Amino acid sequence: MSRTARNLIGQIFFYLLVGVILIYTIFPFYWAFISSITPNNQLFATPVQYWPQNPTGQNYALVLSNNNFLIALMNSAIVSVSVTVLALIIGSLAAYALGRFKFGGRSVVLYTVLAMTMFPQIAVLGSLYTMISAFRLYNTLWALIITYMIFTLPFTVWVLTNFFKAMPRELEEAAYVDGATPFQTFYKILLPLAAPGMVTTGLLAFIAAWNEYLFALSFTQTPDKRTVTIAITAFEGVTASSFEQPWGQIMAASVLVTIPLIILTLIFQKRIIAGLTAGAVKG
Amino acid sequence: MSQRVATTSAPPSTGKRTLTLAQSQSRFAWILLIPTIVVVLMVGLFPLAQTFYFSLTDARLASNRPVNFVGLENYLYLLQDQQFFRTVGNTVFFTVVTVGFEFVLGLLIALVINSNFRGRGLMRTAILIPWAIPTVVSAQMWKWMYHDIYGVINDLLVNQFGIFNQNVAFLATNTTVSLFAIAAVDIWKTTPFVALLLLAGLQVIPSDVYEAADVDGANKLQQFFAITLPLLMPAILVTLIFRTLDSLRVFDVFYVMLGNRRDTQTMAIYAQQSLVNFSDLGYGSTISIAIFLIIALFVVVYVTFLKIEEA
Numbered sequence: 001m002s003r004t005a006r007n008l009i010g011q012i013f014f015y016l017l018v019g020v021i022l023i024y025t026i027f028p029f030y031w032a033f034i035s036s037i038t039p040n041n042q043l044f045a046t047p048v049q050y051w052p053q054n055p056t057g058q059n060y061a062l063v064l065s066n067n068n069f070l071i072a073l074m075n076s077a078i079v080s081v082s083v084t085v086l087a088l089i090i091g092s093l094a095a096y097a098l099g100r101f102k103f104g105g106r107s108v109v110l111y112t113v114l115a116m117t118m119f120p121q122i123a124v125l126g127s128l129y130t131m132i133s134a135f136r137l138y139n140t141l142w143a144l145i146i147t148y149m150i151f152t153l154p155f156t157v158w159v160l161t162n163f164f165k166a167m168p169r170e171l172e173e174a175a176y177v178d179g180a181t182p183f184q185t186f187y188k189i190l191l192p193l194a195a196p197g198m199v200t201t202g203l204l205a206f207i208a209a210w211n212e213y214l215f216a217l218s219f220t221q222t223p224d225k226r227t228v229t230i231a232i233t234a235f236e237g238v239t240a241s242s243f244e245q246p247w248g249q250i251m252a253a254s255v256l257v258t259i260p261l262i263i264l265t266l267i268f269q270k271r272i273i274a275g276l277t278a279g280a281v282k283g
Numbered sequence: 284m285s286q287r288v289a290t291t292s293a294p295p296s297t298g299k300r301t302l303t304l305a306q307s308q309s310r311f312a313w314i315l316l317i318p319t320i321v322v323v324l325m326v327g328l329f330p331l332a333q334t335f336y337f338s339l340t341d342a343r344l345a346s347n348r349p350v351n352f353v354g355l356e357n358y359l360y361l362l363q364d365q366q367f368f369r370t371v372g373n374t375v376f377f378t379v380v381t382v383g384f385e386f387v388l389g390l391l392i393a394l395v396i397n398s399n400f401r402g403r404g405l406m407r408t409a410i411l412i413p414w415a416i417p418t419v420v421s422a423q424m425w426k427w428m429y430h431d432i433y434g435v436i437n438d439l440l441v442n443q444f445g446i447f448n449q450n451v452a453f454l455a456t457n458t459t460v461s462l463f464a465i466a467a468v469d470i471w472k473t474t475p476f477v478a479l480l481l482l483a484g485l486q487v488i489p490s491d492v493y494e495a496a497d498v499d500g501a502n503k504l505q506q507f508f509a510i511t512l513p514l515l516m517p518a519i520l521v522t523l524i525f526r527t528l529d530s531l532r533v534f535d536v537f538y539v540m541l542g543n544r545r546d547t548q549t550m551a552i553y554a555q556q557s558l559v560n561f562s563d564l565g566y567g568s569t570i571s572i573a574i575f576l577i578i579a580l581f582v583v584v585y586v587t588f589l590k591i592e593e594a
Contacts, residue, residue: 014400015400018402021406021410024471025410025412025471026409028413028421029424031424031428032427035427047438047442090318090319093315093319094315094319096315097315098316101311103308103312109316113319113323116323118528118578118585120531120575120578122550122571122574123572124326124330124331124334125554125571126334126558127330127331127568128326129559130333131330149326150327154327211416211417211418211419213534213535214535218555218559229417232423233539247427247430250427257416257417258415262412265411265414265415269408273407273479276476277483
């Protein structure tokens with residue numbers, strides 16, 4: 001076989017592989033979308049249809065008029081934004097200290113923070129439950145905002161510390177010579193420079209909070225306090241038959257919940273990749 | 284804005300002066316750390332200590348009954364609790380299957396993306412999407428695809444490709460089938476993440492190493508085993524440990540797809556069920572501590588492996 005022929009076969013095989021990977025990755029989304037626009041009588045029928053005969057927006061209309069689902073979306077937004085902002089404020093202060101100062105006990109704090117990024121939430125579930133009950137926060141969004149710090153804050157501190165550490169020393173020295181206090185140096189000079197790092201960690205914290213399930217399941221009870229991950233598993237469709245879950249609506253809700261995350265991911269993909277690898281591989 | 288220009292030259296630093304500067308810097312650093320330390324103590328370390336305390340008692344959740352100290356009774360019970368060992372077995376099985384598949388598939392995808400081809404950026408974006416969506420949502424999407432009558436997977440396997448004669452009830456009775464079905468969801472969702480971590484490792488391997496190997500006449504396969512794999516080893520180890528830790532605490536995907544089913548329970552689901560559903564704060568805490576110890580073992584390995592450099 002000639003060299004060019006072999007190259008061609010290699011190329012074809014390679015793009016076949018690329019195609020298979022893409023189909024594998026995207027097909028479940030395609031299927032969720034197709035199911036969400038398929039009328040119920042075709043959805044619960046065999047043989048399975050790969051493209052609906054008469055697509056419908058009915059499932060979306062039902063989901064968007066479902067108050068419980070809308071409240072859950074709002075709750076998730078409130079919790080995720082609050083958690084992100086809190087983690088960034090508290091975390092950037094700590095990261096500044098860990099990234100720019102030498103002091104006794106620094107490495108102990110760093111090791112603790114790193115270990116905390118892998119903390120199993122289940123290990124503190126019972127204790128947090130009793131704390132939340134003691135402070136009368138059970139079934140409130142506060143319970144989630146406070147407890148979500150356990151998986152967002154250590155990660156934020158760890159990644160931001162690496163960002164602060166990478167900044168040139170001369171910046172602060174120039175500021176100190178100009179008579180700036182350490183705190184002024186922090187928020188006037190270093191913080192603006194850390195903005196890309198803040199966006200990255202903020203996004204990752206937001207996504208982690210938006211996707212959380214265990215605490216939301218354990219610390220909330222009534223539909224008006226549910227987050228979207230709970231709502232999507234507790235879907236009681238309006239037109240569900242007695243035997244089937246309203247899969248069309250569940251898929252419509254899935255698509256609606258996923259779209260904002262996909263848009264965020266597409267816009268910030270470079271930053272997210274940088275943040276993920278900084279969080280896990282940095283050594 | 285106090286942008287004063289320093290008109291006087293900086294005073295010459297004496298030994299005493301540097302010491303006070305270091306001290307004041309140290310104090311400032313600790314002040315900055317206070318909020319983080321408070322939060323970590325409040326939602327992490329204190330609850331952990333309290334969980335350990337509960338594990339030595341017969342405490343009940345949301346109950347006014349007096350709490351009795353029972354010593355190691357819960358731990359002795361744990362060692363004979365067959366359900367606990369079943370959940371450990373399920374979790375370990377799940378971890379081995381998912382981490383194994385995710386590593387092999389992730390490495391394949393990373394190698395594909397790392398080779399320069401048209402549409403590379405598109406592919407990198409596409410594989411980020413499963414990572415970004417909530418596990419709960421992906422679990423629901425797959426639960427519908429697994430449906431034993433109307434599910435697309437059954438249709439593909441039976442009608443389109445003819446691999447099986449009849450529909451499979453993936454999530455119904457057979458424990459092994461259910462565990463593999465769940466593992467497939469996790470593999471789909473997490474392989475991209477693994478691929479991205481490995482890709483980051485691949486991209487720091489200098490290309491001149493390969494050029495030298497080309498000159499020496501090494502073929503692609505030889506290059507892979509002699510260059511890529513050894514140089515990628517640090518990234519591989521970190522990825523594997525990271526994924527193992529994640530898999531060992533798996534909760535969402537099992538809970539959404541199979542609920543509290545006894546035969547497929549994972550460690551985290553058993554603990555959550557004991558704590559919240561059975562209100563058994565004492566024994567639930569014991570299970571939690573056991574999970575914590577298993578995971579802590581891996582964290583210690585991980586942290587020592589990373590070896591934070593001393594500044």
